Amino acid sequence: MIGSPRHEGMMQRLLVGRMFQGRLLPESMRTADGGRVERRTDIRFSFDGADYLGCGGDTLASALLANGVHLVGRSMKYHRPRGIVAAGAEEPNALVAVVRGGGRTTPNLRATQVELFEGLEAHSQNRWPSLNTDLGALVALAAPLLPAGFYYKTMMGPRGLGLWHRVFEPLVRRAAGLGRAPRVADPDRYARYYAHCDVLVAGAGPAGIAAALAAGRGGARTILCDEQAEPGGALLSEIAALIDGIPAREWLAQSLAELAAMPHVRVMPRTTAFGCYPHNMVGLAERVTDHLAAPSPDQPRERLWRVRARRIVLATGAIERPLVFPGNDRPGVMLAGAAREYLLRWGVKVGSRVVIATACDTAYRAALDLATAGVAVKLVVDLRAAADGPLPQAARAAGIAVLAGGRVLGTHLRGKRLDSVLLGRGDDGRRRWFDCDALLMCNGWTPAVHLHAQARGALRWEGERGVFLPGEPAPGVESIGACNGATDLAMALAQGAASGGGAVPVVEGEVPALPGPAHVDAAVAGDAFVDFQNDVRADDVRQAVAEGFHAIEHVKRYTAGGLGTDQGKTGNMNLLALAAAARGTPIPELGTTTFRPPYTPVSFGTLAGPARGEMFDPVRTTPLHAQAVAEGAVFEDVGQWKRARYFPQAGEDMHAAVRREVATTRAAAGLFDASTLGKIEVVGPDAAIFLDRLYLNAIATLKPGRCRYGVMLSEAGFVMDDGVMARLAPDRFHVTTTTSGAAHVLAHMEDYRQTEWPELRVWLTSTTEHWAVLAVQGPRARDVLAPLVAGDISAAALPHMAVRDLKVAGIPARMMRVSFSGEQGFEVNAPARHAPALWDALRPRIAAAGGTVYGTEAMHVLRAEKGYIIVGQETDGTVTPGDLGMAIGRGKGDFIGRRSLARPDMLAADRRQLVGLLSDDPALVLEEGAQIVAQSAPPPGTKALGHVTSSYFSPALGRSIALALLAGGRERTGERLFVPLARGSIGVAVAAPVFLDPQGGRLHV
Amino acid sequence: MFEIAEAPPATRLMLRGAPEVAARAGAAFGVVPPLEPCRANQAGERAALWLGPDEWLLLAPSDADATKLAAALEGLVHSLVDVSDGTEALLLHGAGAALALSAGCPLDLHPDAFPPGMATRTVLGRIGITLWRRGAADWWVEVARSQAAYARAFLAEAGRGW
């Protein structure tokens, strides 16, 4: 598994897990009070085998930080030690595996989104043997050789040796990947639902909540979802502001209570709106049990919601941008807003001595709040020339040192944790190391326009702040709050309320943050990372541009920036800015990369839902399934149907069983369940004309009470289906189709009926499932049936290809004298509910007549002996009736497919035609699909003359037989050809495709 | 959350034709096939569901005699086909039934959008069904005989975990 966690754990426990009276000491970075965590109960969890304590309401990330743990992962390419950067979905570094045993291991989870529960076991990834000592980091020694796209330039080896595939690729693949896929099948259940609403609000920050309140108060059916465990967004870490006169957090509680009380509003925490799809369909992924220590087996792990919303309101907030400077990826360097969130929401100090580097006012909020909490804020380095907005002023007033026009030039680690940072002034080259255990950075905020863009909304560049904002949205979609450029609480609430026409809440006590453009240092070099997860550095971006990768999509693909599991949520804007700078074009000209679902990764299981095993696709069984099971049938899947393939008796394999079934049916009688055949009742004065236009055969001339074989062509002239047309009355036909063609044939017929010939008075009704079909075939078929039938079924009264409604065993049945076996045959159609009774009446009589039940395999042999085709076996969509030796019905006019048959290549002499094949060795059964050639030792590249479509041992002939499609085949009867098989070529003689009773005498008795 | 019961066997007739066919059939059958889209009319144990502009499903007790109806339609161009054994009906009852159905049915099943008295063909997961809301918490689900087991299992699964 992952390293050797247990052993590693012991080691770390000695170092970290200081015990006191048999109990782990609580974490050291937790504040004494404040935050929203449940402090009374300790939650025990482990990371890389070391045990820790956390609080209720913690995420794995907050709990680790509370324990002073910053190092949580290794980067993809260089295995650089990495710490927690963010507090939410955007986290690029802190990817962990959560192990729950029994197939419940999940890789690549963001520690910032994993909720703590008692006994949680998490592990770091992509390191060996341990997170602390990772040999993979040796790659860094070769880093100069591994710039962007290095693999395209090398690892090819000398020509002709395939060294890439044989040598280099296996090495690359061994190194690649982050977490490990589980080895055991996932036992958890997943569920999937559709939902509908008037308003879907994605994101439950102040903007989203205000929007949901307004919508809900107006009576709209509303769904408010948020990916976090607790709705509230920025309000969860707002301690100063008052909304409508009450503290923000109180307003939040009141608002949520009000929403909960509205029956038409549904608030869904732990639910990510991950994708916007055409026509206002939004995909939501709800996590149901992952946060529970002991989930109920009744609950699905996750639910997929496919929501159709009249209005989609996006309130997904903004994502803080990192700064790109050398060493910006060190554990201990994190986003300032995240640090503030850890403090105010989880009561966790991310460090005790912090330096803050920022290009945006909001970082001063972190400075102020951290200072208030007793953290030593040693300096705020503002990268802007001036830092004199209200927030910087407030910071200075609070005694925090502010350096405007500063720069971060490097960082230094002690062990695997930041211990100092090198700062300089932009202008004078002075530089100085500051010692600190956390460096907080902020490079402005990127509105989370992901869903807006996915919904095909346009983006608009706002140069002053250096952000893309939602432009013209897709119909029914709107964006509010920080994702729409709102920079403060008041604005977020106002936009939210306005989206539903609600009253705008009044905000007091918030010091405004002045927005400014993002900071780009176009020349920054070295270990200055743009994409943390994929180890893309500013150097790589510039190199890509220099190598001609000018489009931002090229830069992305060449550097791999934004291709990681975070999809560049934090990094993409920096990447864009650097690429634009390298090209010397403005950012908007370069544009963004495409926003694609999902917003954050979604489990395969969630998307697949409950569809597994029999829920993957329905298992359709015939009304006689239980009877077949009782007879010991072996089933095969034909489409969704289970069909009895053969009925082995003791000691029989398939071949023996089939031989017996075939021989017995020919000698006496056989009973076959043909219920899966498609059936369509075609009714109306124009029914005959209609069918005449759809089938190759002459249907109009068919007399009531009689049946005719029919072949249906596609308009392109190829055989599409076949069946029997039984004319029940002048205006009524019972039409059968193949099992797998049933739905398609009905659709094809409806198409012509409704749109091509709407003037025809005819209707189609599917009766496939109404009728069960019991085929009784064989020379003794009539003997089996006659005593059960109320009526005359003699050859005179019910000749071959006749149909009659009769009672059989007291059951009203539609009796058709048809045969797919070449024997005297009856197909008894009985209403499905009566099928078992009919079977029970027939089965002993079959036995008494020395007959058998038989399955699809015997049916195939019986029909092949007669040269009857199976659509889909003798045909494959490229076969014309002429190829099969079928003639167009006499006196017919136009019908579907006819015109196509007259195209030059449909008449070509070299078309493959249906023939019989007899192998030289009568015991040898050719392989189906085998090719036919003229030479006994065909050199590679020999053109095939045709192929074997069906091949069996024929009990009736006492030898093997085969059907084949052969170029100019009918002309070749008697020719000797070859069928190359793996073990050598087999000589075959071309024969007529009917092997048994060509005159059909057996049918008519 | 809800219960699934099986409806007793029924007589099911697929009626096709122009509005006057519906009118005349109504007199003989006892329930007028609705002309309004996606509606069902019901009288006692008989019902007529609009399935398409010239298509109705007539439901009657299993011992009902269709010959009277056939006779009444004599002379009008139409199609009447017995499909009694082609489908089964699952009867869902309970407040959670709509939610369970919505696991596989993409229609809006809120009573404002799918009120009692509405009926239509639609889908449930991988199969087609005919869905008729008979009351606020009562649903009649017509499902092909060979797919009934799937439908039952599907709904049972969808109802778990709430």
Added chain:
Amino acid sequence: MLLIPCPFCAMDRPEAEFRHAGEAHLTRPPDPAAADDAAWADFLYHRANPRGVIAERWRHVHGCGRFINVLRDTVSDRILASYRPGEKRP
């Protein structure tokens, strides 16, 4: 999954209930035998496949069972109109 207004059911219905049935308003030559191979190939195979508004057929197979015509923009996938077969393209 698209939401398609059905003129027979008189409401918007989900794509899952429909089967797409190709370009609309293709007319089968009234006398196919009289059509030359090129004209016949045009009917059988050649399609406008526009980038923009397309008139296409859908069958509301799990609904009213009817074929309908729909005008849809193939770039935005927005539906502009739906109407019954035989009616003029709006």
Added chain:
Amino acid sequence: MRFSLLSLLRESLRGHRGWPAQWRDASPKPAYDVVIVGAGGHGLATAYYLAAECGLRNIAVVEKGWLGGGNTARNTTVIRSNYLWEESEAIYEHSMKLWQDLSHALNYNVMYSPRGVMMLAHTVHDMQVIRRHVHANRLAGIDNELLSPREAQAFCPILNIGRDIRYPVLGAALQRRGGTARHDAVAWGYARAASALGVDIIQNCPVTGLRRQQDGAIAGVETARGFIAAPKIGVVAAGHSSVLMAMAGVRMPLESFPLQALVSEPVKSVMPCVVMSNTIHAYMSQSDKGELVIGAGTDAYPSYSQAGGLHIASDTLEAVCELFPTLRRLRMMRSWGGIVDVTPDRSPIIGRTPVPGLFVNCGWGTGGFKATPGSGHVFAHTIAKGEPHPIAAPFTLDRFRTGRLIDEAAAAAVAH
């Protein structure tokens, strides 16, 4: 500059500042001998072979966006040649041979990786279909072998061959030379090599019209950056082929559908080969970076949106989870769509058109990446000579008139 370990070493000493642009970002000249419309893999390969093998130098490739940004950027990179019909076998095998040496020919590692493509059978009918393929391929000298479920699992250990799934695996056909290549590298490698031979690759230059002369022959292309004259034009625009051909008044037997694909988050190597199941619609391999690359289906309707419905991803993941139940907890990291141009017989159209001087290469649908080198090669020769290369000859536009279709769809549901 030749790419090699040596050049990499040298450049690393200079901080990688010395790499030249891999291709020139050309601006249009007034006239060329040949203009290729569409800088996808096929268009770039065509230009490269025109320059490298056909003695032509004055060639432009005109691209509306960024080169390689169409389906070349979006496909699941499955390469194989075990098609059914001789015509298809010939062109895909031609391509396969070129793949084997492509990295060296282009001096660009396109990461062609013959890891084996395994096609699963789930029904008796499937078994018949794959057997027929195996026989046909063997006769053509193309490797393809039949595997038992156990052998299939040995080849791909995470494959579930148990009876507990709806459609258990009954067998598989394996083409060992089949595999994958790095899609982007293919476009870039051809672009670089073509550019080095003097081909102008003109990006951000949508073709807005095809101008014809009085006598009907092609005169050149109208573009957003002006008119470009050329006596020969090759349209290689994949999903947009209908739109372009309509500019010359030619109706095509094509429909353009959104085809989706998706990737999981990267995980350590679990999947050594490519597995495809046409019957239950699952197509999966693992990239060298570690993501599982999964091909989903097309939407039901034609669209140029490069985006499709959520149910398409769901459908394919249902199948993936049936076959690979240990992957159910992995997560979809990104999904996207391409626009594929589908012909009625699912085979491409390569060759002349009714407009003299206008050539087209399209209709590769869901499966043309694997053909990139072969398609470009035969198309280049077709354009240069003015008549079809023998391998391209069967793939005429005219086959839809005469009925000589090459129907790969008939025997297998899709042709990835």
